[in-house]
Structures are given as C-alpha cells and as structure tokens.
Amino acid sequence: MYFDCTTRNFAAIEVAPDAPAVIARERCLTWRELHTEAQAWCRRAGEFGLARDLPIMIRGHKEASFMVALCGALMLGAPFVPLDTLYPAQRVNGIAAALEATLLYDAGTDCFEVLRAGPPRALQERDLAYIMFTSGTTGVPKGVQIGIEGVCALSAWMDADFGLGPTPVFLNQAAFSFDLSMYSVFGALGSGGAIVLLDRTAAAVALEVAALIAQHAVTVWVSTPSFAQQQLLNPGFTAAALPSLRTLLFCGEPLPTPLARQLRQRFPGVPILNTYGPTEATVATTLLALEESHLAGDGGVLPIGRPKRDSLVYCDDGELCIVGAHVMRGYLNRADLNQSRMFLRNGQRGFRTGDLGSVDASGMLYCHGRSDDQIKLNGYRMELLEIDAALGALPGNRPAASVPLRRPNGTVARLVAYVETGTPDAVLPVELAQWKTLLAQRLPAYMIPSELRGCIRLPVSLNYKIDREQLAQAYRNGTAP
Numbered sequence: 404m405y406f407d408c409t410t411r412n413f414a415a416i417e418v419a420p421d422a423p424a425v426i427a428r429e430r431c432l433t434w435r436e437l438h439t440e441a442q443a444w445c446r447r448a449g450e451f452g453l454a455r456d457l458p459i460m461i462r463g464h465k466e467a468s469f470m471v472a473l474c475g476a477l478m479l480g481a482p483f484v485p486l487d488t489l490y491p492a493q494r495v496n497g498i499a500a501a502l503e504a505t506l507l508y509d510a511g512t513d514c515f516e517v518l519r520a521g522p523p524r525a526l527q528e529r530d531l532a533y534i535m536f537t538s539g540t541t542g543v544p545k546g547v548q549i550g551i552e553g554v555c556a557l558s559a560w561m562d563a564d565f566g567l568g569p570t571p572v573f574l575n576q577a578a579f580s581f582d583l584s585m586y587s588v589f590g591a592l593g594s595g596g597a598i599v600l601l602d603r604t605a606a607a608v609a610l611e612v613a614a615l616i617a618q619h620a621v622t623v624w625v626s627t628p629s630f631a632q633q634q635l636l637n638p639g640f641t642a643a644a645l646p647s648l649r650t651l652l653f654c655g656e657p658l659p660t661p662l663a664r665q666l667r668q669r670f671p672g673v674p675i676l677n678t679y680g681p682t683e684a685t686v687a688t689t690l691l692a693l694e695e696s697h698l699a700g701d702g703g704v705l706p707i708g709r710p711k712r713d714s715l716v717y718c719d720d721g722e723l724c725i726v727g728a729h730v731m732r733g734y735l736n737r738a739d740l741n742q743s744r745m746f747l748r749n750g751q752r753g754f755r756t757g758d759l760g761s762v763d764a765s766g767m768l769y770c771h772g773r774s775d776d777q778i779k780l781n782g783y784r785m786e787l788l789e790i791d792a793a794l795g796a797l798p799g800n801r802p803a804a805s806v807p808l809r810r811p812n813g814t815v816a817r818l819v820a821y822v823e824t825g826t827p828d829a830v831l832p833v834e835l836a837q838w839k840t841l842l843a844q845r846l847p848a849y850m851i852p853s854e855l856r857g858c859i860r861l862p863v864s865l866n867y868k869i870d871r872e873q874l875a876q877a878y879r880n881g882t883a884p
C-alpha cells in the first residue's frame with residue numbers, strides 16, 4: 404500500500420497492508436492501520452466542518468497521530484499547517500490569526516480544538532498540500548503555501564533519482580514545522596515505505612539515535628548536516644554497526660567537506676546526497692550524489708548539484724532563482740513579498756531565493772550563502788530581523804540587534820545580542836533581568852540568543868544598517884561596541 408498524492412488517497416490497498424508504515428515512540432502503525440485511522444480522522448474532522456481548502460493546524464511532536472492527521476488532511480484536501488510543540492502560544496495564535504483558521508488538531512491529546520466560532524473562510528489558493536510557516540523579517544512568521552503539485556513532484560523525483568530502493572525506511576528527525584521533515588513524510592507515503600519518528604529526547608542522545616536505526620532497520624538517513632555532525636561523537640555511528648543504512652540524505656544548510664569526508668570513512672560505499680532548496684520550493688530542488696572527486700577538494704563548500712528534472716535553476720545577477728511547478732503558490736497574505744520574490748517564466752512560477760550562487764561550465768551549481776539577514780543555526784532557519792523585533796519589544800523598547808558568531812568556514816556557531824542601554828558597560832537594566840523568559844513567550848527556544856549585552860549605541864554601517872559584523876568583532880575582543 405502507499406499514499407498517492409495525485410489522487411489524495413491510499414492506493415494498492417491490498418498490497419502488503421501489514422507492513423509497517425509509521426513507527427513512533429508510543430505506538431506503531433501498519434499501512435492498514437494508518438489507512439483506517441486516517442479515514443476515521445477525516446470523519447471526525449468533517450464533523451467539525453473541515454473541508455476542502457480550509458486550513459487545519461496540526462500541533463504535536465512526533466506522535467503517530469500526527470502522521471494520521473497529515474494523511475487525513477491530504478485526503479480531505481484541507482491544507483495542513485504543521486506546528487511543533489516548540490512554538491510558544493503567542494506564535495501559534497499569530498499563525499491562527501493569519502490563516503483565519505477555525506480548527507486545530509492536537510496530535511498529543513488526539514483532540515480537535517475549535518479556535519473561533521463562525522463560518523470558516525476558504526483560502527484564496529486552491530488545492531494546497533500544506534502551509535509551512537518560516538521566520539519572517541517583519542517579526543511575524545510568513546506562510547509558505549505549497550500546492551499539491553509540489554509534493555507530487557517531490558515524490559516523483561525521489562522515486563526516479565534518489566536510488567532509495569523499494570520500501571525505504573526513513574529517519575524523520577526534523578520537527579514537522581520544518582519542511583526538511585517533509586522529505587521523509589512524502590518519501591515514505593509515496594513509496595509505501597515506512598517513517599521512523601525520532602522525538603527530541605531520543606534525538607539528543609547519539610546512542611539512542613543509533614539504537615533506533617538498528618532496531619527499525621532504517622535505510623535512509625535524512626537530516627541537516629549539523630545533526631549528522633553530532634552523531635560522529637558516537638563511535639558506533641558506522642556502517643558496520645548500522646548495516647541497514649543505504650543512503651545518507653542531507654538538506655537545509657551547507658554540507659561541509661570535512662563532515663562529508665568523515666561520513667564517507669564511516670560509511671564506505673553508502674551514497675551521500677547533498678540536496679539544496681528553500682521551503683518556498685517544496686523541500687529541495689537540486690541534487691548531488693557525492694563522488695570522490697568532490698571530497699578531494701580544498702575543503703570549502705561542496706557543490707549543490709543539478710536541478711531536478713522538471714525544474715530550472717539559474718543565477719541572475721549572482722542570485723539563485725528557481726522555476727518549476729514545485730515553487731510555492733506564494734506567501735499567505737504577503738502581496739508585497741510575492742511581488743518582489745516571485746515571477747513567471749514560460750508560464751511557470753519562479754522564486755528568487757536570496758541565495759548567492761554560481762554555476763560552472765558543466766552546469767554544476769554552487770550556493771555561497773545568503774545575500775540578506777537570514778541565517779541557519781543548528782539547522783534552524785531564522786531571520787535576524789525577527790529576533791531584533793522581539794528584542795526591541797522587551798521592556799523599555801530599546802533598539803537591539805542579534806549577532807551571529809561565525810566559525811571560520813562561515814557557519815553560525817552561536818547567536819548573541821546587544822541592546823542600547825546608553826551606558827558603556829555591558830550590564831543590563833533591572834527591567835531586562837528576565838529577558839530570556841520574556842523572549843520565550845514570543846520566539847521558539849532555538850531563536851533565543853544565548854547572551855544579551857548592553858551597549859551605548861548600536862553601530863551602523865555606511866548604508867545605515869546595523870553593523871552586525873562590528874558587534875561580532877566587539878564581542879570576540881571583549882570590547883565595548
């Protein structure tokens with residue numbers, strides 16, 4: 404059995420219905436059980452008025468019921484909005500308001516919550532698969548609307564070009580609110596394979612991660628490079644100890660050459676796939692199966708490969724641009740951004756990524772980082788301007804700036820912040836004593852700077868933007884900015 408995204412329904416239901424489909428900490432579901440539970444979920448959601456083109460917020464963290472709800476929503480044609488329990492209530496409320504959503508399903512309690520009375524409002528965009536909220540520069544997350552055609556194309560691409568073999572078993576580590584997790588969701592659903600949901604507690608212990616891989620014979624590792632780096636601390640993270648692993652699949656941030664080399668040593672002969680793409684273009688758009696020649700390089704950034712067969716990727720004035728059916732339908736209610744970031748080319752949607760790129764004579768693509776203030780920290784995408792806005796809303800409403808501290812290879816190791824206090828010492832006024840707790844009401848924990856220091860005035864660069872580089876230098880030197 405498998406889930407056919409084109410028909411939005413389970414297919415080949417008589418084929419291996421007792422094979423595992425979803426493996427979670429609290430319970431496992433066979434394909435037959437997933438099918439039956441998804442049908443029951445549709446009935447229950449229908450009683451609450453959920454129907455085609457109405458958004459359904461799904462909150463939870465790696466429960467089997469989360470997968471049931473995702474399937475149910477796809478069957479109903481109701482775009483799902485995945486929200487990890489990492490998100491503070493204020494953020495969830497803001498998202499609900501932006502969607503004008505009336506219904507939330509909590510996978511932890513298996514309960515529906517009616518968010519507001521009155522008739523639900525259908526979304527303007529029809530036939531979406533999901534809406535993923537990512538960090539937004541204005542201080543409010545922005546909703547990336549992905550059409551069903553985007554996920555159909557993703558499944559087809561994985562099937563045709565990833566070499567994952569029959570009934571792959573995927574590791575699912577990234578939170579459902581990040582599109583990286585959709586790799587294993589649609590990879591497993593589309594192939595009739597299985598998905599192993601790794602919760603945060605297990606993910607924090609490398610030995611437990613390896614034990615789960617062994618126990619469930621995971622064949623496809625899916626993560627950011629940062630998460631794989633942590634596993635290297637476990638000497639048992641090797642092909643000898645984990646013989647089921649057939650593919651190491653990466654996306655979401657640059658894959659450093661030294662990490663790729665170590666993985667090649669630990670997993671000789673196991674394909675390492677470096678894929679690239681923003682949430683705005685359904686998980687990934689380019690693919691590179693690493694070869695020895697790539698690893699022999701000078702240790703810099705690895706190429707990101709070539710565009711998937713039904714898409715076009717090119718550099719315009721040094722910026723990577725993506726064209727294809729898998730490009731989002733637009734940001735929800737953000738005509739301004741849709742105007743500046745999206746375009747049409749030969750009748751297909753295009754997206755300006757904000758990534759600096761290049762392409763060599765053979766058509767091989769490279770990504771050289773961002774042209775704006777979007778960063779990745781521990782694999783999480785965030786806009787520094789959103790963090791600045793939250794810092795600026797702390798008591799006193801002082802100007803403040805978040806500052807990424809980078810490693811020599813350019814990746815962000817840590818985030819700190821400065822706030823204008825008017826005094827030369829770094830000490831914070833009393834009213835800011837609880838700054839971390841206050842920020843946590845608004846931002847998920849992974850976006851909260853590890854330190855906040857006072858300064859007389861935030862330095863600005865020649866174009867009157869906050870000079871984060873100068874702040875980073877001051878931090879490193881221990882001097883007052």
Ligand code: AMP
Nearest residue numbers: 654655656657678679680681682770784
């Ligand atoms: P997200 O929307 O969270 O998937 O983040 C997308 C951004 O992550 C891209 O615009 C790039 O800046 C970065 N990114 C994703 N994959 C890669 C990769 N393989 N190499 C370099 N940067 C990447």
